[in-house]
Amino acid sequence: MSGIQQRRNSYEDGVYGTTCPIPPGKNFTYILQVKDQIGSFFYFPSLAFHKASGGFGGIRILSRPRIPVPFPDPAGDYTVLVGDWYKSNHTNLKARLDRGKKLPFPDGILINGRGPGGASFNVEQGKTYRLRISNVGLQNSLNFRIQNHRLTLVEVEGTHTSQTTYSSIDLHLGQSCSVLFKADQPAKDYYIAVSTRFTSRVLTSTAILRYSNSAGPVSGPPPGGPTIQIDWSLNQARSIRTNLTASGPRPNPQGSYHYGLINTTRTIRLANSAGQVNGKQRYAVNSVSFVPADTPLKLADYFKIGGIFRVGSISDNPYGGKIYLDTSVMQADYRAFIEIVFQNNENIVQSWHLDGYSFFVVGMDGGQWTTASRRGYNLRDAVSRCTTQVYPKSWTAIYVALDNVGMWNLRSEFWARQYLGQQFYLRVYTTSTSLRDEYPIPKNALLCGRASGRHTRPL
DSSP states (O other): OBTOOOTTOGGGSOSTTTSOOOOTTOOOOOOOOOTTOOEEEEEOOOSTTGGGGOOOEEEEEOOOTTSOOSSOOOSEEEEEEEEEEOSSOHHHHHHHHHTTOOOOOOSEEEETTBOTTOOEEEEOTTOEEEEEEEEOOSSOOEEEEETTBOEEEEEETTEEBOOOEESOEEEOTTOEEEEEEEOOSOSSEEEEEEEESSOSSOOEEEEEEEETTOOSOOOSSOOOOOOSOHHHHHHHHHHOBBOTTSBOSSSSBGGGSOGGGSOOSEEEEEEEEEEEETTEEEEEETTEEEOOOSSOHHHHHHTTOTTSOEETOSOSSOOOOOOEEEOEEEEEETTOEEEEEEEEOSSSOEEEEETTOOEEEEEEEESOOOGGGGGGOOOSSBOEESEEEEOTTEEEEEEEEOOSOEEEEEEESSHHHHHTTOEEEEEEEOSOOOTTTOOOOOTTOOOOGGGTTOOOOOO
16 A cells, blocks of 8 residues: 555555565455545555556545645546556566566556546536546656646645646656646547656557537547656656645644754665676665565564564665675664655666655755755755655655654565565664554464464454
């Protein structure tokens, strides 16, 4: 469940570092609380390469009654899942990666599971609608636009944003947002277009926006959008700001948390890299390419099973060494307030996601990050989200308050890179055993690997 924070309960996070796989033919009930969150998110299967088979859907967390939302109720609220797609089965794609090969360029783009012209959205003239758009794809940033209509951004991954209007919106891998648009054009059918960004060959797909009193079908070519322009995307990203006076999940304004006045206690610099290990393609963070252990790390932690992972198996800074394999876990102190800098020295855009948290995207720029880069940080109204892009040969800096104890996956959303090692776990740790800080293991937790045969807790 991408973006659901699973407060104090990383056992329910549904990734292999926290949760045992559901055996074939069986079921498992996740019991989760969406405390102190609102907004648009999505779920997907995280194991192996199952994400390439679909199985994703939208998640909406609504504001509680009487907590004001900074725009009138729309006439309709649609979930729009967009993503690149392979015709090959997920097992074939996984086998290719297991052989140490890269994936080919995707075959197309799906909009709500359908190909070009397959999905449609009905609107009435003069009314305003909300679209909750998520990039659920495997490899490419996408641009979203509606022919002859403007899009007003109102929410990004649980934060109500300043209501800026755009002609089109970039969504990087794993990202979600909400836009409002008004059906204020002559009554007919219009193209919704989605296309790949930063690719030499541009894939495009379409859906149909259909007015109820439509006078005719779509006409002309689908609207064009930005293709390889990085500055366009960077400038749009910097324009996405928090609406400081709007309520979030609570009645108090989002701007009442002054993150820019808190001193950071630690800086973690993370550099992604690609290379070969034993003749096979791998990806790494600070030179460590993650390999899953035989037992979920959170269970190893809970049952105190040694030899499964080592805290400190990934360093706080890139040192430029050759890529090597390890089950990388970084320790961090509960309640610390830290800075993480993602340094991307490669020539493709990166997208990073942190489970269990939202973080403030305080800066992004080209070149190498230095301490002087902090002078350009937005310490007032940066957007708080859980997935951020890093442009080619560029850096992105985030601030995160580590207020959620657990074992949390920090990963590339470029799914082949994640599968081949561009991820690690952040162990947010406290010596406290109080239930105020962390819930006990779920009674129905599945046990596997070296945790097999143990007991969760008395029923």
